[in-house]
Amino acid sequence: MPSRRTHIAPYAPGGQLAAALTALREAGGIVDAFPPEAVAEAVSVTPPTPELDLRDIGFVTLDPAESRDLDQAFDIKRLTGGGFVIRYAIADVPGFVAAGGALDAEARRRGQTLYLPDGSVPLHPRELSEGRASLLPNEERTAFVWTIELDTDGRAALDGAAVSPARVERALIRSCAKLDYASAQLTLDSGAAGSGPAAEALTLLREVGELRIGCERARGGASLNMPEEEVLRDNSGYRIERRFPLRVEEWNAQLSLLTGMAAGRIMLDGGIGILRTMPSPDATALAEFHDRVAALGLPWPAGIAYGEYLRTVPAGTPAGAAVLHAAASLFRGADYAAFGVTHDGERLAPPERPEQAAIAAPYAHVTAPLRRLVDRWGLVICEALCAGREVPEWASSSLGEVPGLMRSSSSLAGRLGSEALDRIEAALLRDRAGEEFDAVVLEARGGGARVQIVDPAVTARVPNTGGALSAGRHARVRVVSAEIATGTIELAVA
Secondary structure (H helix, E strand, C coil), X not given: CCCEEEEECCCECCHHHHHHHHHHHXXXXXXXXXXXXHHHHHHHCCCCCCCCECCCCCEEEEECCCCCCCCEEEEEEECCCCCEEEEEEEECHHHCCCCCCHHHHHHHHHCECEEECCEEECCCCHHHHHHHCCCCECCEEEEEEEEEEXXXXXXXXXXXXXXXXXXXXXXXXXXXXXXXXXXXXXXXXXXXCCCCHHHHHHHHHHHHHHHHHHHHHHHCCCCCCCCEEEEEEECCEEEEEEEECCHHHHHHHHHHHHHHHHXXXXXXXXXXXXXXXXXXXXXXXXXXXXXHHHHCCCCCCCCCCHHHHHHCCCCCXXXXXXXXXXXXXXXXXXXXXXXXECCCCCEECCCCCCEECCCCEECCCCCCCCCECHHHHHHHHHHHHHHCCCCCHHHHHCHHHHHHHHHHHHHHHHHHHHHHHHHHHHHHHCCCXXXXXXXXXXXXXXXXXXXEECCCCEEEEEECHHHCCCCCCEEEEEEEEEECCCCEEEXXXX
16 A cells, blocks of 8 residues: 555755755754764774574565665564464664764764754664664674563563563574565565565564554553655755555554663663653543544544544544644653662662553563664663663663753754744745645644645645634635745735
């Protein structure tokens, strides 16, 4: 099945937009280049060779076609007595980054890879993130390999299944194939997966992915079935594409979620770690959401779990789009919580509510160390706990610093991403003042409304004088002006 796309916006002009995006980077203090000392470490440090050799396992990676920073590789096998065993290999970034070194200091300063329309700004030098540590095909790599057993219903030990608990250990691996989402989906849909490790991995990924989605529903997990807005760039300029993720992307995401849940459980049982948390919506927010969706004609029936209700919402309709926009307001408050006893004796208490509410389980970030700082801590903590060893001193002594570093980098990433999108949207409308467009009203409050123009793919606010616009309805809007330098768009009801 090809990607379900809505509308693809026309190309935005390049010159003035490029200057605006460059100004954004400069204002945010974003620097692409790494200090020479950090680059020197990235190209010279070699991780120790682990005792465990898993090069005979047919690991494969599955990512966007253009990706080279490959954090994860997986292998899935069906067990003789029923059920499955998943091996999920994660890039061994801790093996390359010496604690207290120049590369470590620069990674802590950056916090995460920034994905901007005019190019990404990596957490680590590309020599490392797209080369020596990346799980590229046919290359020997050290990795943190998770082994997770599932029963015939796709349930793991953390779900209450009678299978062995998850574990993680360092191993030597070799990925045998680099798969991409679009080709993988076409292969599965055509029924021509063929034979070999890659074909088996894909076939079982679909089966396991669907089972894990069922487990998510059973535990009350929720996800928003919203189209993603992707900024695409080529020689013609920039455009915005709205698309729904492919099914194979959802199945692949379930492997990462499962691993993060296993990591969260290991940390809580071991009394030390860093969780990714998010509180459940409070009663006031839920009551308001109930009222809003009822007014939109898509009431939330009594006795239906929140996540289950969201799965019934028709995302492709105006009312459905407004419901999902409202639901996004309930997915707030995500944070990092460190806990445990550090080497200097400081005691960090575990959070009173350790769950990530949308996942409906404790959860930790451990599957993207090339792109996210916190995962380096999570991996070494879980590996040490599984081996019955003390957590490395560098990880436990700096445990309390990591949440603040991640909050800071996440805030920067969110702000820059939002402001860059504003400028691209303004560029798409700059030369179209006076033109009218069809739109969907996502929200109408007070004297204003938030609308989503159908084509080009632009979302902006418009005055709602007299309350002419209602959430979940079609509208007609006119472009008054658009300023690329500030990302400001002025619309009016047509």
